Amino acid sequence: MLTFTEENYLKSIYHLSGEGQKPVLTTQLAEGLDTRPATVTDMLKKLAAKELIVYEKYYGVELTRKGKAEALTVIRKHRLWETFLVEKLGFSWDEVHEVAEQLEHIRSPLLIEKLDIFLGRPKADPHGHPIPDKHGKLPVTAQTPLAAVAVQQQATVRAVRHASSVFLKYLSKIGVYIGASLQVTERNAFDHSVHIVIDGKKKAFLSREASENILVTPG
Amino acid sequence: MLTFTEENYLKSIYHLSGEGQKPVLTTQLAEGLDTRPATVTDMLKKLAAKELIVYEKYYGVELTRKGKAEALTVIRKHRLWETFLVEKLGFSWDEVHEVAEQLEHIRSPLLIEKLDIFLGRPKADPHGHPIPDKHGKLPVTAQTPLAAVAVQQQATVRAVRHASSVFLKYLSKIGVYIGASLQVTERNAFDHSVHIVIDGKKKAFLSREASENILVTPG
DNA sequence: TTAAAAATTTAGAATAATCTAAAAAAAAAT
């Protein structure tokens, strides 16, 4: 059985590797987990001994099939709890992360199954992030950043990339939400900032950085 | 800030002392927390240093005002979560304890407040145990064990004393539940076992031990 | 009231997770 710390390492490795594509470096993990590289090295040895990761000294770390499955279970729990907090308890999307970081470690397969049913087997959390099913399968989605949408094109908001509290609060303030219909009315050639119209009514201005972090589908 | 272990000690001291009446002994705690007396002694020193308990060597331990407040917060969370699991997720009353033991340690006053509202500010959990309000105040109830109810008297089930899984399953099987109307039709003078009628329909037989653990109000 | 039994504490050690400082390896730059 894994400790909370071990689960956090696996989750962090999963995210930093880009769903398990590229190897993750010690310093990246130290940064992401707000700890020291030496601490990370110690933990990597432990996770490798448990066959949850493949760890090659000085090179980096990758998840094994087993490690990836554990990571996806934690991510599933995190996203289901976030959905619960917003849909049922009335949290706003910028308030849920810290609480879900705690709830994701609760151990009870029955609880997660019942929660999933209670929520209507949601496919995505309040930030639009896909919820893995109980076998760790992720729904595939073809989303593009708003930054890549051509002027005059219509698009629907599906997710946000980095769900930091300040970014989410900012989006709420200007009227951007999951499901909103956006049209890019103008793109500044100099800094790639854009003017948008939300739901055919509200106008807003977004920096390139902001538009990179809003994921949409055409139409 | 308290660790999970510290919270469990405070909760255990609260329960074993009978809501803070009598001092609790080292061995009692070791028994209740499934650990060794030596371990308990170590932790008691730590809790005393934090002024959560008054600890007198060889004599026993009592909660301070601060310790009692912490214990009641954990108990509040435990009972709210149990209520959620039964009322919203469809758990049965014998399945909730272990999960609530984990959930009770989640730290978020906002979460607890929102959960309390979502559940309609319940006064008791699925076992009939009173839920302290956010200030640690417990609703007072005048409940008596079924063992003390006279023959032919009518009574309503309000709570169970020891909510062990086997006992709860057994009660469900014979048809006893919180809110059920009971009548004691016969009491055996030898072993104090009783015959009861549930809701004027179902008949059942209960040992003295079982009837000691069912709490009722007259009528 | 003294001896035996039970309960409790102390001493010393183990495991997990963390740290700082020093050493070693890899990458970047001259």
Add this chain to the structure above:
DNA sequence: ATTTTTTTTTAGATTATTCTAAATTTTTAA
């Protein structure tokens, strides 16, 4: 192709929780 810089690992400690075994204190019983 060296030297310098950066990254990573190792070595050695620290804190929290737990344990066993030995010592001590309290309680019970002869």
